[in-house]
Amino acid sequence: MSKPTARVRLADAAFALFDERGYEQTTVDDIAERAGLGRSTFFRYYRSKEQVIFPDHDRLLELIRDRLATSNDSTALVAVSDAVRLVLLHYIDEGDLARRRYVLTSKVPALRDREIASVARYQRLFREFILEWMGGSTQAASLRAELMAAAVVAAHNHVLRRWLRGESADPVAEVDEAMREVLALFPPSSSPVDAVGDGTMVVAFRTGQDIDALLPSLRRLIEGGGA
Structure with missing residues (x-):
């Protein structure tokens, strides 16, 4: 079995210390020492102890943009569903780390606020894409795009939380079904x-x-x- 990378060792050490001492009482030096690495190595992988907790949202957002950019008018909603699945699969790949993050963020208000801010970034990206796909910037189009984006993110988070709590045996199938439910709420506008x-x-x-x-x-x- 290959030795865990320095990044993984730091993450494991951080979560172990958060469990033992609490998030606020744990320092970067504590994490580096527990991982058997230096302070400079910690900052090579993470900007702060907070960043250890959260996934690379910038990279995930870029993956979503790339998937949405490959769509056209007729495949735009398929691309939205695929993008949602990409995010869910990232959390599933994290496995136990994602579940430990979920428990921790539910206990620490500052981390919960960070999570809410991250969700808002995803919703804004979907809203901008949907509004452009709809080809309009009217008040009605803007409202419809906002509602669709909010529903898309809510559907993803609903399934993700079920999986994090151990309530979903097949989260990918669930998120696909959830997206079908969302899209059914927003049928194409009738032509005059x-x-x-x-x-x-x-x-x-x-x-x-x-x-x-x-x-x-x-x-x-x-x-x-x-x-």
Whole structure:
């Protein structure tokens, strides 16, 4: 078995100390000493003890941007679903580290605030992409993009928390289903009648006439002969 990298050793040492002493009482020097490394090595991998706790959000956001950038008008919503799955898979790959982070951030208000700020960055990225996809900057479009982005992030976080609490055996399948639920809440806007163009429009109405009496007129309309 290969020896853990310095980055992993520092993270393991940090979380062990946070469990033993508490987050506030643990220093960078404590973490480096527990990992058997120097202070300078710590700062080669992390800017602060807070950064040990959180995943590389900048890298994750870049992965999302890259996935969204490969889409077009017809595949934009598929790209959003794929991007959400990328984030979830990152947490799953972290395994126990992600669960330990979840427990810690629930106890330390400053870390919980940091987590909320990070979630806002993801939501803003999705909102900007959805608004551009919708091709408008009107108040109605802006509101719709904001609502969709909020729903996308909420769906991801709902599934992620279930997995972190050990309640989900198949989080990837759950997040895919959650995204289908989200997208169903926002069907494409209906086109106005005069913008339909070529095609067939069927209008249903109620009448007191017998169907046999109506059929000749309907047939003439379908054939373009008028009423």
